[in-house]
Amino acid sequence: MSMLNIDLPGLSLKNPVMPASGCFGFGKEFSNLFNLDILGAIMVKATTPEPRFGNPTPRVAETPGGMLNAIGLQNPGLKKVLSEELPWLKRFDVPIIANVAGSTEEDYVQVAKEISHAPNVHALELNISCPNVKTGGIAFGTDPEMAKSLTQKVKAVSSVPVYVKLSPNVTDIVSIAKAVEAGGADGLTMINTLLGMRLDLQTAKPILANRTGGLSGAAVKPVALRMIYEVSQQVSIPIIGMGGIQSAEDVIEFFYAGASAVAVGTQNFVDPFVCPSIIEELPALLAKLGYSHISECTGRSWKKVEQFAHHRA
């Protein structure tokens, strides 16, 4: 019996490991490296109604233990995603989570409505947390009322469950999480990148053409864990956790914090085989830690001992 299968709203996952949005494109490049069927799911690149070129380069800068990116939601637009990218992915037996973005409520609603009807899209990830676009994006993710209202509108048109992707760039993430739960969100994904900056020693100017960018990678892991720990105790919808995951050990830590599945972002750039490696390593690690199924790990950092009575570690 599998130790890794997980059922979440809209998602029947073989395992809880998936690449994070923006770090895997629409899968094509990685399909040359391994069979995408082994992934739990794929979170594809953000889709906006119209094609977007994104920000000028340089778009990435390195930081200790992480990186900054200011891609600016470059994507081919809804029409092409529906006619080319998603149909191409149908050859794989893997559920797709479509990342929905935009500048206005109407943008989100339009993308959500159309993309949720694509046969291999099993859930939406509402990206209200992109720090790299001038309008929309993060604005919706930092105000509980706006976040709730947008969630309601998207829920009203989506034919699949809606996960809302939370921004860590807020004072009180729990209030945003509760607001989107009240707005009808089926789940949460967290965290998106932390707003940051690097300066060039010679020119004294920012390295990124966009000046600021989103921090990701191992450096953000403690922030992600803390936020998942706080939020998971206050909401009853599941959380897909992300932020600096590099190993099977990291995955377990995210589950302990309160995640029910995880996504891997930046580490795909360092090791394109990281997702398959983690999936392969998880069963042995779980066994070593005394678990018979990964779901036993969710929220273990804060759940009361009695809730685990059936588990004798």
Add this chain to the structure above:
Amino acid sequence: MLKEHCSVVSHTCIADSVYELVLEGEMTKQMQQPGQFVHVKVSDGLDPVLRRPISIANINQEKSQFTLIYRKQGRGTSLLAEKKPGDQVDILGPLGNGFPVAEAGKGNLAVLVGGGIGVPPLYELAKQLVSKGVTVINILGFQTQGSVFYESKFAELGQTYVATVDGTHGTEGFVTSVLNNEKFHADIVYSCGPTPMLRAVEEGEFAKKVYLSLEERMGCGIGACFACVCHLKDDPEGYSYKKVCSDGPVFRAGEVAI
């Protein structure tokens, strides 16, 4: 493309802060085109996080070996410089589309224009061109005498001009001074180096066919992250784009905005 731990065969300082690193690995078999690059993890762990793109300078199929030539400048290349023969280096490659050798026919004149750390991939290119009967002229630009490398190796393959910015070796000035002075009537020009140099080579229209190898900061190196995109020349503000890592790094002059 493979991800492989290649072993260091030799590692030599060949000019001021310039190193020649010979590696052995299975991925050599997949290396065909000059101008392709590899993505190098210079250390285990998190310092630094990202891989470093370095061009393939020489391919030796019989020995399953390939050569990288790089300048030690920042954190990543400084760590790479510490590798010793026998050490393993985590490499992803070969990546990208290199210089089209087939575009030069037997008996054609190809002019290869390189600047600084753009010179290395031209060496494998010159070798492959010469072996198919193309006449090669190399124009290599460096900052100063101390940073010149591979001059005699290039000279074995064709007439070779060196320009240094400070005039301490060869012609004083830039590679374009040589191009402007000599009027080569090349059938094809291949170039790699700093962006201002590539721009000058493009604007000079020194041949009908001109191919340029671009540089951009990279994330994944395989086309998935959109870190390295550039606009198309005929649509400089629009949506159309190319990725330097997977569509390039070599483009025909006039294809992308540089």
